[in-house]
Every structure is written in structure tokens, then in C-alpha cells.
Amino acid sequence: MTSMINRAGLSIDERLATFLETQVLTPLGRDADAFWDGFAALLADFVPRNRALLAKRIELQSQIDDWHIDHSGKPHDAAAYRTFLENIGYLVPEPGDFQIGTKNVDPEIATMAGPQLVVPILNARFLLNAANARWGSLYDAFYGTDALDAPPAKAGGYDKARGDAVIARGREFLDAALPLVDQSWADLADKDDGTLQDESQWVGFTDKGLLFQNNGLHIEVVFDRNTPVGADDKAGIADIMLESALTTIADCEDSVAAVDAEDKLLAYTNWLGIIRGDLEESFEKGGKTLTRQLNGDKAYKTSAGEACSLSGRSLMFVRNVGHLMTNPAIRHADGDEIPEGIMDAVFTSAISTIDVEGHAKYGNSKAGSIYIVKPKMHGPEECAFTNDLFDAVEDLLGLPRHTIKVGVMDEERRTSANLGACIHAVKDRIVFINTGFLDRTGDEIHTSMQAGPMMRKGAMKGSDWLLAYEARNVAIGLKHGLSGVAQIGKGMWAAPDLMGQMMTDKIGHLRAGANTAWVPSPTAATLHALHYHQENVFEIQKSLPQPAGLDALLNIPLAENTNWPEDELREELDNNCQGLLGYVVRWVDAGVGCSKVPDINDVGLMEDRATLRISSQHIANWLLHGIVSEDQVMDSLNRMAAKVDAQNAGDSTYIPLIGNEDAPAFSAAKDLIFKGVEQPSGYTEPLLHHWRKVKKAG
Numbered sequence: 001m002t003s004m005i006n007r008a009g010l011s012i013d014e015r016l017a018t019f020l021e022t023q024v025l026t027p028l029g030r031d032a033d034a035f036w037d038g039f040a041a042l043l044a045d046f047v048p049r050n051r052a053l054l055a056k057r058i059e060l061q062s063q064i065d066d067w068h069i070d071h072s073g074k075p076h077d078a079a080a081y082r083t084f085l086e087n088i089g090y091l092v093p094e095p096g097d098f099q100i101g102t103k104n105v106d107p108e109i110a111t112m113a114g115p116q117l118v119v120p121i122l123n124a125r126f127l128l129n130a131a132n133a134r135w136g137s138l139y140d141a142f143y144g145t146d147a148l149d150a151p152p153a154k155a156g157g158y159d160k161a162r163g164d165a166v167i168a169r170g171r172e173f174l175d176a177a178l179p180l181v182d183q184s185w186a187d188l189a190d191k192d193d194g195t196l197q198d199e200s201q202w203v204g205f206t207d208k209g210l211l212f213q214n215n216g217l218h219i220e221v222v223f224d225r226n227t228p229v230g231a232d233d234k235a236g237i238a239d240i241m242l243e244s245a246l247t248t249i250a251d252c253e254d255s256v257a258a259v260d261a262e263d264k265l266l267a268y269t270n271w272l273g274i275i276r277g278d279l280e281e282s283f284e285k286g287g288k289t290l291t292r293q294l295n296g297d298k299a300y301k302t303s304a305g306e307a308c309s310l311s312g313r314s315l316m317f318v319r320n321v322g323h324l325m326t327n328p329a330i331r332h333a334d335g336d337e338i339p340e341g342i343m344d345a346v347f348t349s350a351i352s353t354i355d356v357e358g359h360a361k362y363g364n365s366k367a368g369s370i371y372i373v374k375p376k377m378h379g380p381e382e383c384a385f386t387n388d389l390f391d392a393v394e395d396l397l398g399l400p401r402h403t404i405k406v407g408v409m410d411e412e413r414r415t416s417a418n419l420g421a422c423i424h425a426v427k428d429r430i431v432f433i434n435t436g437f438l439d440r441t442g443d444e445i446h447t448s449m450q451a452g453p454m455m456r457k458g459a460m461k462g463s464d465w466l467l468a469y470e471a472r473n474v475a476i477g478l479k480h481g482l483s484g485v486a487q488i489g490k491g492m493w494a495a496p497d498l499m500g501q502m503m504t505d506k507i508g509h510l511r512a513g514a515n516t517a518w519v520p521s522p523t524a525a526t527l528h529a530l531h532y533h534q535e536n537v538f539e540i541q542k543s544l545p546q547p548a549g550l551d552a553l554l555n556i557p558l559a560e561n562t563n564w565p566e567d568e569l570r571e572e573l574d575n576n577c578q579g580l581l582g583y584v585v586r587w588v589d590a591g592v593g594c595s596k597v598p599d600i601n602d603v604g605l606m607e608d609r610a611t612l613r614i615s616s617q618h619i620a621n622w623l624l625h626g627i628v629s630e631d632q633v634m635d636s637l638n639r640m641a642a643k644v645d646a647q648n649a650g651d652s653t654y655i656p657l658i659g660n661e662d663a664p665a666f667s668a669a670k671d672l673i674f675k676g677v678e679q680p681s682g683y684t685e686p687l688l689h690h691w692r693k694v695k696k697a698g
């Protein structure tokens with residue numbers, strides 16, 4: 001039973017209050033009473049503003065819905081539609097010329113280009129792994145994935161044929177990134193052999209190897225004849241270690257299921273462990289108990305013998321939740337829950353203050369900044385709210401102005417359409433814009449829900465709005481001076497097992513001008529790092545083509561022809577239902593917020609709340625416009641539930657969907673579809689939280 005205590009008129013979960021007071025405020029030397037008084041005053045200022053912003057979302061959406069209903073059956077008049085959006089204040093005037101003024105940004109964000117890893121904050125094992133993913137073994141990444149074009153490894157220990165292919169591919173990489181004079185890396189006899197074409201690429205000696213640099217990223221060639229691989233290798237090379245995830249986002253948002261004080265406490269405790277540097281997790285793997293901790297720095301010596309080090313850990317961001325949800329962990333005197341986004345801003349900043357005030361074992365930001373990713377903001381007013389909130393949090397914690405930096409997810413249509421103004425609203429603290437195309441697709445469907453039936457989900461990827469969105473984001477970021485100061489980032493690779501395809505496709509993100517892009521795992525980070533050796537993003541950014549304009553962005557992805565054959569309809573529905581059920585059942589029953597779920601072609605896809613938003617909104621749209629019937633949806637849900645049950649048969653804790661159709665998981669799935677049209681912005685959080693709480697209570 002949760003015990004609540006009173007602090008400055010707020011009712012706070014006792015465990016959470018004790019955590020903050022003893023683990024955070026005391027080590028920081030902050031007075032708890034003054035803190036809670038300040039927190040209550042901050043809430044008094046910001047809660048009404050937060051509510052007003054949510055009300056404005058609803059008002060705008062209802063005006064857009066009405067416009068489409070009024071214009072139904074007529075050809076879409078793009079000019080009239082744009083004027084209408086201007087008239088209702090959905091589109092606002094451009095802010096004109098300005099450059100962002102962010103200061104004290106770490107080089108991993110400002111001047112380096114490389115992968116960005118995202119990790120669910122509630123999973124300490126993964127979180128530690130992610131923080132340590134600054135360095136990754138290229139040999140392991142090739143050996144274990146389809147990024148290597150060679151026959152798969154045979155079971156039963158080390159497969160030498162595959163190992164040889166890995167080594168050959170590794171040499172190819174070294175020849176391209178660190179070319180030698182008149183020689184290939186494959187010809188080297190030992191560590192002292194060979195001369196670099198560009199000798200400035202050599203950085204120094206590590207414990208067992210040589211350290212190099214290319215396009216700002218480090219490469220350690222490990223020479224060790226005492227390992228099986230090194231012993232067999234002509235030059236004694238045992239591995240190639242790549243600087244991989246330059247930055248990592250510890251996610252409190254779409255990849256976690258956090259619905260109450262217990263869950264929020266775990267999130268904040270894990271963040272504290274990462275910041276303080278003492279997070280530790282023990283787990284069983286391969287029949288052994290392993291204990292994982294944060295890695296230390298990588299020591300090396302320069303040719304002159306000077307001792308230096310490189311960070312052994314990824315630079316950490318924390319993603320707060322957006323402005324929508326509230327959480328029962330803290331309530332006002334009248335019993336109302338406080339906004340979770342405000343709670344996250346205050347708690348994660350307070351914890352990060354331990355870093356910027358120098359109490360951490362390793363230290364995260366050497367520049368003295370706190371990096372927060374803010375998702376799902378709709379337009380400049382909501383960005384301005386975040387900016388003011390972060391000002392207030394800085395005042396509450398006694399931090400210098402703009403210590404708290406913000407990464408703006410460009411993932412709602414009103415933000416994409418007014419991106420310059422959004423950047424302007426946070427111009428002195430912005431450290432990234434990132435195209436969260438998954439949420440953005442969900443919002444695209446929801447915003448134009450009443451306009452007509454949408455094209456198939458797969459076709460959306462090539463649609464006008466999406467291409468315009470991606471290109472405009474980069475162009476607007478460059479126009480306002482993000483290059484060299486902040487990241488221009490691109491979205492998630494959502495097929496964690498298709499690394500070969502990632503190697504082909506994801507280099508496109510760099511060629512589009514992004515200096516970072518999201519990856520789902522440390523292995524993907526190491527492989528994606530190869531792209532940054534291949535292309536120099538900062539050079540690419542100097543000569544990008546002019547992007548499409550706002551009209552292309554506002555082009556609604558309606559289906560041109562809705563006469564889909566039965567088998568295509570069924571395939572679309574089944575695919576959406578399978579992903580939706582496979583994700584929701586783990587969210588509601590097991591509290592897992594990010595899962596790898598097989599699609600109908602048995603390709604494991606990363607599913608999180610944003611992909612759920614797409615599938616649920618897509619089905620809701622087709623239902624609304626009569627493309628599919630309620631019976632067809634139920635038929636698909638039932639057939640796919642059986643499939644999802646079979647996929648989870650090996651999990652002894654799994655509760656089947658079939659036979660439990662009225663239980664929380666299946667109920668959540670049905671609600672997400674059948675109540676999809678009325679969900680705010682098509683978000684899945686309200687229903688997921690509701691049904692998870694029912695499950696937890698149950």
C-alpha cells in the first residue's frame with residue numbers, strides 16, 4: 001500500500017520523497033523544506049499553463065476535424081487548407097533570421113558525428129550496457145549479425161570460416177578509414193609494420209593496441225597474440241574497437257511502462273546510478289552470474305609518452321515525458337495528480353545536478369550541462385513552456401541559467417510546420433532537433449483523421465509529407481546555426497535484427513545532413529559508426545539541396561485509390577493487429593515498454609509507444625472511413641492473438657490473450673483501436689496507463 005506524506009501542501013509518495021531528500025538533496029547540500037516550497041510554487045505557476053496548452057491541442061484538433069468534415073466529398077483545396085491553418089493559429093509566422101546561442105555543449109553533441117543509442121531507463125542491465133556502448137567490438141558486431149555478407153556462423157563454438165570473413169571485412173574497413181602507404185592492413189606482419197598515408201590519424205598507444213582517429217571518431221586496433229583470434233592473425237590483431245554510441249538517451253518515455261510512484265522511483269534510481277557512476281546490476285547469462293558496472297575511461301599514451309584518456313562511456317541524455325500525462329506519485333491538495341513532465345523535469349535535473357556540481361564518480365558532461373530530451377511538443381508555445389519550465393527548475397536548484405539543455409523531438413505536425421519558431425523558443429538551450437518519424441507518422445494520421453482513409457502504412461515512408469519533413473528539418477536546423485553547436489538527428493532503426501539492411505539504408509541519414517541518428521542496440525551503434533567513417537557529415541551539410549516547402553509538408557497522405565483487394569486489406573490489418581497485440585500484452589501484463597515483436601513476415605520489429613500509436617491510429621482511421629468493419633478488426637485481433645500467444649509460448653509467466661479476452665491486455669488492445677479516434681493526438685498513453693494500473697491493482 002502506498003504511503004503518502006505531506007510536503008509544502010503536496011501529497012507525495014513517501015518512498016519518492018525520501019529518495020529525493022536523502023539521495024539527492026542532502027548530498028547536494030540543498031535544504032529540503034526550501035526545495036519543496038519552491039517545487040510547490042513552480043507547480044502553481046506551471047500546472048495551469050500546462051493544462052491550457054493541452055486544451056489548445058484539443059481546440060485546434062476539433063477545428064481541423066470540422067474543416068475536413070465540412071469539406072468532405074470535395075477535392076482537397078491545399079491553398080484554402082493552408083489559409084485555414086494560419087487563421088486558427090496552427091501555423092504561425094516564421095521568426096526570421098536568428099542563430100541559436102547555446103553555450104557549454106560537449107563535443108559529442110556539438111562537433112562530433114556518430115550514433116545515438118536509446119535505452120529504456122527501467123532496465124538497468126540494458127542501461128549500463130548502453131552507457132558502456134561508447135566503445136564496441138567490430139569483430140563481435142560482424143560475427144553476430146547479418147551485416148557481414150558471409151554464411152552464418154555454425155553452432156558449437158567459434159566458427160573459423162565466419163571468423164576469417166569477419167577479419168577480412170575488418171581489414172577492408174581499416175584500409176578505407178586508415179589507408180596505409182602502398183600496403184593493405186591485410187599485409188601487415190605486426191604492430192610496427194606499415195605507415196599511414198595521413199600520419200595525423202595516429203593518436204597513441206593503448207594498453208594492448210594502437211589508437212587512431214578518422215572523421216573525429218576513434219578506432220583502437222587491439223594487438224594481442226594471447227587471444228585465440230590474435231594468435232591466429234598474421235599481424236596479431238585480436239579486435240578492432242570502435243568509438244560507437246557517442247551519446248545515449250536514457251528513456252523515461254515511450255520505451256518504458258511507468259504508471260505510478262513505484263515505476264517512477266525505479267526510473268529515477270537508475271538515472272541516479274548512471275549519474276553518480278555506481279549503478280550495478282547482476283544477472284544470469286550463459287549459465288553464469290554476471291555483474292555489470294559502468295566502464296572507466298580508456299587510457300592511452302601519446303607518442304611523446306604523455307598519459308591521456310578518452311571517455312569510456314557514452315554522453316548521457318535523459319528523455320523526460322511530454323506535456324500530456326499526469327502521475328499519481330505526487331498530488332495537489334485537491335487530489336489531482338501533477339503533470340508527469342514537470343515531475344520529470346524537476347527530478348531528473350535535481351539528480352543531474354550531482355554531475356554538474358562535481359559529485360559523480362566519472363562525470364557525464366564535462367561542459368557542465370544537463371541534457372534533457374523533450375518529446376511530443378506541439379508547436380512553439382509548447383517549446384516556450386518547456387523553456388520557461390527549465391528556467392524555473394534552474395532557479396529552484398540554484399543552477400546557472402541554461403545549464404539544462406533541451407533536445408527537441410520534431411515529432412508532431414505542428415512542430416514540423418513551425419520548426420523555426422520552435423527552435424527560437426528554446427534558442428539558448430537547444431542541443432538537438434531529431435526527426436522522430438514514428439510519432440510523427442502517428443500524428444500525421446491523427447491530425448487528418450477526418451480527411452479520409454490513409455494510404456497503407458508501408459507506403460507512408462515514401463509520401464510527400466515525410467520526405468519534406470526530413471529534408472526541411474535539416475535545412476531549418478542548419479539555417480539557425482545548429483551545425484557545430486547542436487545535433488541534427490534522425491530517427492530509429494526499428495529492425496534490430498536486420499543489420500545488413502541497416503548498413504545499406506542508414507548511411508542515407510548522413511547523406512541527408514544528420515550528424516547523429518538513432519540505433520536500438522549497442523551492436524547497431526558499432527555498425528552504424530562505420531557510416532560516420534565513410535562520410536564526413538559536416539562537409540555534407542555545406543552543400544545540401546534546397547528542401548521542399550511547407551506545402552509539401554502539409555500534403556495529407558490519403559489513399560488515392562481505396563479499392564484494395566481483400567488480401568491486401570487483410571494483410572494490412574493483420575500486420576497492424578499483430579504488432580499492436582504483441583506489444584500491448586507485454587506492456588500491460590509485464591510492464592515492458594519496448595519489445596521486439598515479429599511482424600507478419602516474422603521480422604522482429606522494435607515496437608514502442610510510437611509504433612503503437614501508428615498501428616492503432618491506422619486501424620482507427622480505416623474503421624472510421626469504412627475501409628474495414630468492426631467484425632473484420634475483431635476477426636483479425638482474434639487470429640493475431642492466437643499467433644502472439646504461440647510466439648510467447650516459451651515464457652512461463654505469459655498469460656495468453658486467447659481465453660482472457662476481457663482481461664486488461666486484450667481490453668487495452670481493443671480500446672486503443674475502437675477508442676482511437678477520440679484519444680488526444682492519437683496517443684496511446686492514457687489507455688495503456690489505465691489498463692496497466694488495472695492489471696497492477698489486480
Ligand SMILES: CC(=O)SCCNC(=O)CCNC(=O)[C@H](O)C(C)(C)COP(=O)(O)OP(=O)(O)OC[C@H]1O[C@@H](n2cnc3c(N)ncnc32)[C@H](O)[C@@H]1OP(=O)(O)O
Pocket residue numbers: 117118119120125126127129130251254255285436438439492496520521522594595596605606607608610611
Ligand atoms: C520511437 C522511439 O521513441 S524509439 C526509442 C525507444 N526505443 C528504444 O529505446 C529501443 C531500445 N532497444 C531495446 O529495448 C531492445 O533492443 C529491443 C526491445 C528492441 C530488443 O531487445 P531484445 O529482444 O532483448 O534484444 P536482443 O535479445 O537482441 O539483445 C539483448 C542484448 O542486447 C543488449 N541491448 C539491446 N538493446 C539495448 C539497448 N537499447 N541498450 C543497451 N543494450 C541493449 C542487452 O543488454 C542484451 O545484452 P546482455 O545480455 O549482454 O545484457
Ligand SMILES: O=CC(=O)O
Pocket residue numbers: 254375409411435436437438439440491492610
Ligand atoms: O521518438 C521517436 C519517434 O520516432 O517517435
Ligand SMILES: [Mg+2]
Pocket residue numbers: 254375409411436438439440610
Ligand atoms: Mg517519439
